[in-house]
Structure formats: C-alpha cells, structure tokens
Amino acid sequence: MSDVRIWNGKSAGEPGSGHDLNRRSFLRTGAAAVGGIAALAAALSPLKDLKPDELPTVDEFLQKHYKEMNAQEMEQALERIREQVAKRYGVRPHLRDVKPMDGVEFVYALNLSRCIGCRKCVHACVAENNQSRSPEIQYIRVLEMPRGTTDVEQANHHYDHAMVPSPNHYYMPVQCHQCANPPCVKVCPVEATWQEPDGITVIDYDWCIGCRYCEAACPYWARRFNFTTPTLPGAEVNPEMGYLSNRPRAKGVVEKCHFCLHRTRAGKMPACLEACPTGARKFGNVLDPNSEISQILRTKRIFVLKEEVGTLPRFFYYFDERYPFSLDPEAVEIGRSLALIPDTGRCV
C-alpha cells in the first residue's frame, strides 16, 4: 500500500507517516531486489561448468554456411578445425574439403544372399568416421529378419548369438539411403543438410542448429544426434578427415552416413565395404555403364526399402537368384574360415 502512495506522488513526504513509510518501503524493496538477484544467480550457477573449450570461438560463431565460403575462408575454417582437433585429441589431422567428381553419382547395393550379419561393417564405420565411442553412435543398423518378409517391424535389432547367421533368418544392414528425394533435406530450416552433385546428402556440422526435424523426417532412421559431448579417445582418431564427412562432431548436432566421401571421392571404397568379409557390399558410379554397380542394377532383381514413401533411395538390396533358399555357399565358406559361422549345424 505504501508503494502505491509513494508512486502516486501523493503520500510521499507528507508529515507523519511519509518518512517512515519511505524508509521501510526502501528497505523492503532493497531486500526483495537483493533476494531476487541472489536467486537468479543461483539459478544460473550450473553455467560455471561450461567448458571454455566447448564454447564457440568468435571465428566459429562468424563462420559462413559451407556454400557461401570462398576458398580462402574455407582454408581458414579448415585450419581452425585442425588446430581444434590437435588440441582436443592430440592428433594433427589431414583435413580437407573434398569436392565431388564430375560425371559421378554414387550408388550402393547390398547382396542379401551374402550378408551373414557379422556386423563388421558397423564397427569399421565407427572407427573410420570418428563417431563418439561413449555413447557409441553407429550409422549402420543390421536387422535380423525372419525369412519370408521385408517388414522391418519383425526385425531383431539386438541379436546377440555367439555365431551368425541364425537359422531361418537373413540379415539386412540399413544405413543412410542417400535418397534422390530426401525428406531430411526438405525439412531442414537452415539448409544445414543438402544433396551434393554426386548424390551424397551431407551435413555442415558447423551450421546445424540441432532441431532434429531431419531425424523425425527420415523413414530409414539413418540420422543420429549428439545428445551429449561425444567421447573419442585420441588414440582412436582417424586423422584422414573431410569437412563434410568424418571430422569430429560437437555436442548438439546431427550426423549420419556420408558414403565415406573423403575416401570415395578420392577413388577408394567406403570403409563398410572394405570391412565386409563376404563381399556382400557393392559400391560405385552408376553413371559409368561399365561399372560393377551398373551391371548389378541392370541384371539383378533389386529392390529398395519403403519404396512407397517416394524417397528414391540410392541404396539397393537384392537376393542372388542362384541361391533362393540359402546363403551363397561362398559367403558361408568365408564365414567358416573366419570362425564367424559354426562348422556344423543348421545355419543357412
């Protein structure tokens, strides 16, 4: 009440009560203000645990979108990242911005008659692409599917047998399908993800705001979000890095498979393909009619996952017609020689 009077300029300074009220209200307001500021400070106190290392530097804050950087600005950004990686992981990386090649469109095909579900591709991918080890982020999910269906809801994601494959099942690895009509690109509010001329959908990790709309949009569950600071031991860092591919990511951004573009754009094969012991994975340039991948697309009975969602994947699956009811015996032989498949027993 006293507040009202003083503020109206009516009671303040009036003989008698005015002076007293004035002081009392001053003390009361002061106490409330001090209390309020103290409470605010207490509320903000967790911020003191922010690691200075994790805060964006001025250069990082002002860095332009990938497509807007000129050669010099890109070199500055690369140098900044190299220094950051060297400081954080103790490894000076060989970081480049590898551009797509003319006349190349990459396509992947997976021979399901050869996949034995050993998950070597999953782990090779993690090692190649500097993913967080804890929590471990994996780009490839191998589904153990009952024979006779391609309905992913019947898949077992967490099969854990001593030996693979399990009888009456086949294995279907799923990763980013590098769609020609990618819903993730469509929904991104800041154009942090886009499709490159060679068909690879990439992410500028320095531009992503972490809204995860792309994660909601992807029908293949291909995208991963860094819910916390990724941990990557310095000894396990792969120093061969690309700006749009496997350089270490920060907390709060989305990542996914990029067809190992730092390798494939330099003429090498993706890490998952190289790790596959049975040769189930095929990769190449679909624009070259003589490539193995073109031949596969021409001659095999290929199919894509969830064709009805209209994403036009660049990731194809096929079963080898020669072995309609079993795994390719050659794949079984390789599996046995690597002790992945038991010598005896009903496994195919």
Place this chain on the structure above:
Amino acid sequence: MRQYLTFLARCFRLSFVGDWRYYTWMFVLTVGALLGLNAYCKQLVYGLGVTGMTDHVSWGFYIANFTYLVGMAAAAVMLVIPVYIYRNKELHDLVIFGELFAVAAILMALAFVTVDLGRPDRFHHLLLRFNFPTSMLTWDVLVLNGYLLLNLHICGYLVYTAYRRRTPTKIFYIPFVFVAIVWAISIHTVTAFLYSGLGGRPFWNSAVIAPRFLASAFAAGPAFLILTLAVLKRVTRYHVPEKAFMTLRNIVTVAMTINMFLLGSEAFTEFYTDSAHAASAHYLFVGLHGHTALVPWIWSAIALNCVALFVLYMPISRTMGWLGLACVLLIVGVWIEKGMGLIVPAFIPTPLGEVVEYFPTLNETLVSIGIWCFGLLVYTILVRITVPVLSGRLTYDRGFTDESTTIAASDAAPGHA
C-alpha cells in the same frame, strides 16, 4: 515518446503492486521459472542427454507442450470472431484478455522450441539461410512471430489509447484484428503440417491432423479463458457479464464435440484398416509388444474429455462451479491427447521397427514447468496492467487513482485457479 516511457515505467511499477494473493501467486511463479532456468542451464552444460529423448524418440515433452501452446494461442480468435464479426457485446470488453493470452502462449511456445534446440547459440543461422518455403519449420517461425507481433500491436494500441483516454482509431487496429483472425488459424495449421507432411511417420501422415488441432485448440483455449475470466470476476471489480461465460461455453462444447468426432474418425481408420501403419496407434491405445507407457495416459485423456463433454452438454454447466470443473478436465485432457499423445507415438515404433519408449526426465520436466511459470507470470502482469487501464483507474493525466489504498490493494491482478 517520453509519455510512452512513463507509461511503461508505470506498468512496471504496477506489476509489483498487489495484495497477498497476488504476491503469493507471483512468488510461486517466479520460483518455478527460476527452477526451470536452473534446469535449462544444466541442459546447456551437459546437452540434451539430460532429457529422456533418444535417437529413437527424438522429440518429446518440449515439442508436445509447444504444439499444445500454439493451439492455446490460436484460440484467442474464438473471442475475436464473435466480437468483431458477430458484434457480440458481452465479449467486447473481454476479447483483449484472449489476445493477451495469445501473447503469453506464443512466448511459451517459442521458449519450448528454443529449449529443444541442440545449438541455441546458432539461432542466427535462421536469419542467414532460411529454407523457405520448403521447410515447414521456417513457415512456423514466420507465422508464430507474425502472430506475436500482431497481438502485441492490437493489445498495446488498445491499452495505450485507453491509458491516454482517447478513442482508438479504427484504421489502426481493425485491419490487424481481421488479419489476426486468419493468422490464428494459420499458426495452428502450419504447426499441424509440420507433422502431417512427413511420409516416414504414418501416425502423423494424415489429413485430419490439422482440423483436429484446430478443434482441440478451440476447445482448450476458450476453456482456459473461462477460468481466467472467472478469476478476474472474483478478484477484481472488472465487469464480466454472465452471458460471456455462456457464449464461451457454447464455443467449447461445439469445438470439443468436433474434436472427439475427429479423434474417433482417426481411431476408426487406424484400427479397422489395421495395416502395418497402425502400429503407432496400437502402441498409444493398447500397447505394442508389451510396451504400454502411454496407454493409461491416453485413456485418462479420453475419460477426462468425455466427462467434460458430458458436463458441458448438461444444463448444470450453466453454473460456474460445474463449468469451471468441465474446463479444467478438458484443458488437462486435451493437453495429454495432443501433447504426448500425438508427438510420442509417431516415434514408436521407429521407422526400422524398434520399440523404445520415452519418459521425460526430472530435468526436462523442470524446464517445462519453468516455461509454463514464466508464461503465466507474463500473462498475469499483462492482465494486472490492463484491468486498471481499461476501467479508467490508470490514465496518463491522473496516474493510478483509487478511492482508497485498501481498494487499490484488493484490486490486485487475478491469480489463476
């Protein structure tokens, strides 16, 4: 300009004046908001890992609340239409409380999206590369901020002219009011399109989402306003005619009936077809492969909605007590149904068929409570200022006047039930 600053200073001053009920209410809200801020600071340090969200269920409680609040904001239009199109006299002096609530609701909605961002420090990227018109999220940014500005302008103009004791010039606000009517519908439609446009999420990929959003919003929003006006009537001398409550009651009843009809249509399509696309609906209503976290929630929401609707259909809801009860039940029911009940099941099972459930963590809940407290704090202050201005007790030439300080004290802004 100086006069406007004086106005702002007086408003600021006034927001600290009230009786013990006002202080208690504001103290509780402030504590809640600070707890939320504290929880958000923790989230900033450790990342969104402090929430229950995962790569499987990548949107949760935050986006659920965001969706609900966009609807609450849009619902102000249900007061505007009767007043400005049908010339309803009873609601005329009350429409501003709807518009003020729209302001508070939009602020809360924007806060919920902001806390959901992994990299809030890169917010300015939205200004630099704006994927418009392809991304529905950019549409949402535009319509939400546009709606906020529209309502700030309309409310600010009307309150300020009342403060200066001038008659508002129609051309300065009527066109904005009509734009705001269309705009209100657009904000909730765009928010629905955000979900329904995703082909990879069959649970959302349905044309009925947008109409359902509007129907549930036009039920829950006016229900909230009924409660606000009831509180206003009780703690201030502001004139709230009985007929206003009945008009709002009709709006709530019709909107809620349509909402239940649309929910039923949705459920029929999912369960009668029973295709693979119904897995999420199965998860929500009956559970999937033994996972049933949302089942009790959705059935309590349906029960709350049905009871509320039954009470509204009955003549007893002409009395304030029953009407208030129906409104509370309905607000909670819709909050569950279109919040968690709409966002979370779309992620379960994942596009690769995995069933991973989602539970909000304590930290996430605290952040959400904090945002709600902050929004109600803003709304209370806005109402606290508007009531004396509109009733001519805070004007430019006379300042804050009242017959006695006792009345000034009891004339505090409303608390909320």
